[in-house]
Amino acid sequence: MSKVGIIGIGHGVFGRRSDATVQELAFEAFRSALKDAGIERKDLDASVIGSVPEYHKQRSLPGVVTEYLGLQPKPTWLTEVACASGSAAMRTGWMAIKSGAHNIVAIIGCQKMTELETPEILALMGRVGEVQWESIYGTTFPGYYALFAHRHMHEFGTTHDQMLQVAVKNHFYGAKNKYAFFQKEITLEKARDSETVASPLQVFDCCVNADGAACVILATEDHAKALCKNKPIVWLDGMASATASMSVLRRPNLYSIPSAELAGAQAYEMAGVKPSDINVAEVHDCFTIAEIMAYENLGFCKKGEGGKFIQERQSYIGGKTPVNVDGGLKAKGHPIGATGVSMTAEITKQLRGEAGERQVPNARIGLTHNVGGIGQYTFVQILRRD
Amino acid sequence: MFKWFGKVNFSPYTKVADFAQFLKDGYLMGTKCKKCGAKSFPPRADCGVCMHDEFEFIELTGAGTLHTYTKIEAAPTGFETLAPYIVGLIDLDDIPCRLLAWIGDTIKEDEIKIGMKVQVVPKVFDELENIKVYYCLEKPGTTWGKTKSS
Numbered sequence: 257m258s259k260v261g262i263i264g265i266g267h268g269v270f271g272r273r274s275d276a277t278v279q280e281l282a283f284e285a286f287r288s289a290l291k292d293a294g295i296e297r298k299d300l301d302a303s304v305i306g307s308v309p310e311y312h313k314q315r316s317l318p319g320v321v322t323e324y325l326g327l328q329p330k331p332t333w334l335t336e337v338a339c340a341s342g343s344a345a346m347r348t349g350w351m352a353i354k355s356g357a358h359n360i361v362a363i364i365g366c367q368k369m370t371e372l373e374t375p376e377i378l379a380l381m382g383r384v385g386e387v388q389w390e391s392i393y394g395t396t397f398p399g400y401y402a403l404f405a406h407r408h409m410h411e412f413g414t415t416h417d418q419m420l421q422v423a424v425k426n427h428f429y430g431a432k433n434k435y436a437f438f439q440k441e442i443t444l445e446k447a448r449d450s451e452t453v454a455s456p457l458q459v460f461d462c463c464v465n466a467d468g469a470a471c472v473i474l475a476t477e478d479h480a481k482a483l484c485k486n487k488p489i490v491w492l493d494g495m496a497s498a499t500a501s502m503s504v505l506r507r508p509n510l511y512s513i514p515s516a517e518l519a520g521a522q523a524y525e526m527a528g529v530k531p532s533d534i535n536v537a538e539v540h541d542c543f544t545i546a547e548i549m550a551y552e553n554l555g556f557c558k559k560g561e562g563g564k565f566i567q568e569r570q571s572y573i574g575g576k577t578p579v580n581v582d583g584g585l586k587a588k589g590h591p592i593g594a595t596g597v598s599m600t601a602e603i604t605k606q607l608r609g610e611a612g613e614r615q616v617p618n619a620r621i622g623l624t625h626n627v628g629g630i631g632q633y634t635f636v637q638i639l640r641r642d
Numbered sequence: 643m644f645k646w647f648g649k650v651n652f653s654p655y656t657k658v659a660d661f662a663q664f665l666k667d668g669y670l671m672g673t674k675c676k677k678c679g680a681k682s683f684p685p686r687a688d689c690g691v692c693m694h695d696e697f698e699f700i701e702l703t704g705a706g707t708l709h710t711y712t713k714i715e716a717a718p719t720g721f722e723t724l725a726p727y728i729v730g731l732i733d734l735d736d737i738p739c740r741l742l743a744w745i746g747d748t749i750k751e752d753e754i755k756i757g758m759k760v761q762v763v764p765k766v767f768d769e770l771e772n773i774k775v776y777y778c779l780e781k782p783g784t785t786w787g788k789t790k791s792s
Contacts, residue, residue, distance in 0.1 A: 379718035388656065389684040390742050392648025392776065393729055394714060394721030402712035403731055410710070410756045455713040504731060505684065505740040510710050 260353045261480030261489040262639070263360075263473050264293025265601040270468035270589035271437040272370045278312055279324035281469040282366040285594075286325050289362065289471035294483060300473075301358035302331045306345030306365040307593030308338060310380055311372060321364060338384050339542060340628030341365070342470070342596025343497075343635035349474050350495050359476050365597030366469035377465055384629040386503040398462055400504060400630045401543040402454035407510035408545060409456070411560065416456045418563035419544035420447040423460045425572060426541060426580050430587025432614045437466050437589030461544040466589030470598035490604045494527030494638030496520070500631050513546075513631035516553035520625070520636050524555075527621075527638035531555035534577055534638075535619040536606045538599035540627035541584040547571075550625050551579070554636070573616050581606075581614045596626035600637060607641040646773045650720040657687030664699065665764045665775045668788035671699040672737060683739040704762030705782065706732035709740065711754055730779045732760055746778035 266288030268281055276284075282305075290297065303325075305318045314320055318332040335344035342365030349361040369377065381397035408414045424444055430436040442460065450459035480489045498518035501507055508514060524530055531554060539554070541547035548562035556577040557565040565571060571579035582588055582602045585595060603622035605611050624637045645654035646662040664671045672683040677694035683702060688695050709731045717725035728745040741762060745754065760779040763786050767774040 375717070375719045375722065378716060379720065382718045383652065387652035391652055392650060393742060393744055394650075394717055394724060394727060395729060395742070396714055396716065396718055398716065399712050399714045399729060402714075403710045403729075406712060406756065407710040451715070452713070453716045455715075457712075505742060510731065 258477040260350050260474055260492045261477060261484070262492070262600070262604050263475045263480050263483050263489070264289040264295070265604050266290070266292060266471040267435050267598060267601050268469045269435050270466045270591060270594070273368070273467035274370070276467070278314065278317065278366050278368040279321050281368065281467060282321045282364050283325060285366070285469040285471040286362065286364055289473050293473045295360070295473070297326055300327065300330060300360050300362050302352060303327050303362040303364060304345040304349045305332060305334045306342035306363065306597055307334060307367055308336055308341055309334070311367060311369050313371070321366065327362070337633040338628035339540070339590070339592045340596055340626045340633045340635050341593045342598070343624065343626035343637070344596070344633070346472065346596060346600055346637065347495060347497060347635060350492055353474055353476055359479050361474050363472045363474060363597055364469065365471070365594035367591035367593035368467045369465040369591055370467050384632070386505070389505065390503065396454060398457050398543060399454040401545055402457045403504060404510050404549065405456050405543070405545040408548065411511045412563065414548065414563035417444070417448070418567050419461055419548060420444055421566045422541060422544040422547045423447050423586055425566065426584040426586035429581045429614050430583025432612070433582045433588060436583040436587050437464055438583070438587045457543060457545070463542045463585035463590040466591045468589060468591035468594045468598070470594045470601050472597055472600050472604070488608050488641045490607050491640050491642070492637060493640045494523035494529075494636065496522035496526060497633070497635045498522070499633055502632055504630065511549070512559065513549055513553055513627060513634060515631050515634035516550065516625060516627060516636070519634045520554045523623070523636040523638045527640065529621060529638060531577070533621050534623045535621050536581065536603065536616040537577055537579045537623040537625065538582070538602055539579055539584070539625040541580055541586050542590060542627070544586070546627065547579065547584065554623065554625060573614070578616045581611070581616060596624070596635065599624040599626055600639070603639050607639060643773070646775050648776055649724070649767060649770070649774055658685040660699065661685050662775055665777065666766065666773065668764050668786055670702045670704045670762050670764060670777060672702050672739070673697045674700045681737045683734060683737060683741060702734060702736045704777075705735040706741065706760050706762060707735065708754070708756055708758045708760055709733050710756055711745065713751070728754065730760065732779060743777050743779050746780045748781040748784055749779065
């Protein structure tokens with residue numbers, strides 16, 4: 257079976273983008289990706305849009321995006337699985353090529369979130385829990401991860417300071433990323449001083465709602481080899497996805513994300529690698545505790561040792577597995593439909609050696625971990641440079 | 643009348659709607675599959691184990707153990723006036739199921755500890771004109787009224 261390669265990547269600036277509509281954001285990322293791939297619009301067979309519709313006044317986003325980008329009359333479709341919508345777009349694009357239906361496909365993750373007020377966003381996101389039995393208690397998204405945080409602390413002795421150290425790391429690298437919302441380092445003291453959102457989580461434990469877009473162009477093995485004469489091709493070696501219960505009432509435990517464990521194991525098997533082979537990773541740090549659980553779920557460290565892993569700086573460049581060295585969701589911002597595509601674009605950049613001052617030396621194998629909701633959906637990709 | 647359930651109700655229609663009437667009368671109910679006997683909380687009309695579609699309500703004691711919790715300071719639309727509030731997730735003692743609810747007035751914030759015993763207590767929002775029922779986590783031994791008709 258033929259491999260699927262990444263031939264182009266593009267990334268817009270994430271932030272409070274009061275200057276642009278969602279299709280204008282998509283345009284920025286798409287034009288860069290097209291240029292990076294060295295192809296023209298007519299070379300594309302289809303486009304997949306990753307986005308969460310509830311945030312936009314515009315209905316049916318693929319129509320407006322493909323019209324603005326000039327991609328019609330080629331086919332397009334939308335993927336939605338909450339915060340993992342971008343990786344779902346990647347997965348269906350990959351499937352379209354593997355099936356033989358298409359040769360070259362553009363994956364566009366785009367999202368405009370800041371047109372809604374924060375309480376509205378809290379209400380929307382909180383309803384990713386089960387509305388019948390949970391949302392009636394005013395549950396919020398930070399609230400759900402806070403339930404995990406307290407149980408992780410209880411189970412393993414993880415400290416809240418260790419969680420905040422994840423934020424310090426991600427801001428450290430965000431400061432070196434020109435596309436990040438917050439290009440500013442923070443101290444642990446500053447993080448400790450922030451307001452509580454849902455105990456134990458404070459403002460600096462939480463990622464920021466953002467606007468933004470990212471684009472990745474995929475091609476068959478033959479097309480990738482023909483088009484990438486002057487740059488390394490990054491291959492999608494492992495493409496895995498798994499699900500878990502909607503409700504925290506039915507999770508096996510509250511200190512781990514089972515869909516992430518499952519998708520991680522499947523991706524490693526498919527790519528024929530193990531956790532220690534991963535040179536650089538992008539994980540879903542919507543909250544600091546989520547990054548700590550990701551270290552454990554992906555096998556970068558043993559279960560329960562995620563707090564120690566960050567405390568010992570093992571997820572910094574130079575540590576065992578550098579994680580989110582572009583700032584992560586925390587500092588880069590989390591425009592939910594764009595995030596998964598942004599992760600793939602960043603790992604591609606790292607594997608090509610184009611990440612500048614935050615480059616992980618000699619990175620050859622990378623991983624992305626994109627979680628929808630509170631782990632109802634997880635997508636794990638393993639990427640490899642020839 | 644499932645629209646009675648919760649201060650803000652997002653799903654007024656369900657096959658287990660009688661749950662809200664029971665709660666108003668002071669009873670916390672789960673469900674039991676009429677074919678395989680599998681017990682559920684929250685109630686479910688269709689069996690998740692054998693896929694049979696007939697069920698009966700069963701009364702639960704509401705005794706449980708705190709699994710985890712959080713104090714929510716930043717509240718979503720519709721809950722601003724209640725914030726801050728503490729949400730607890732418990733393991734029920736009667737059946738291997740969980741329940742999520744606010745931690746009530748009988749438990750002081752500095753007493754909250756994972757692993758502590760709690761009692762689920764049916765409640766009515768007094769301050770609201772329309773009937774609104776819910777349940778809360780209180781200290782074991784907390785009593786409440788029950789209506790015989792249920």
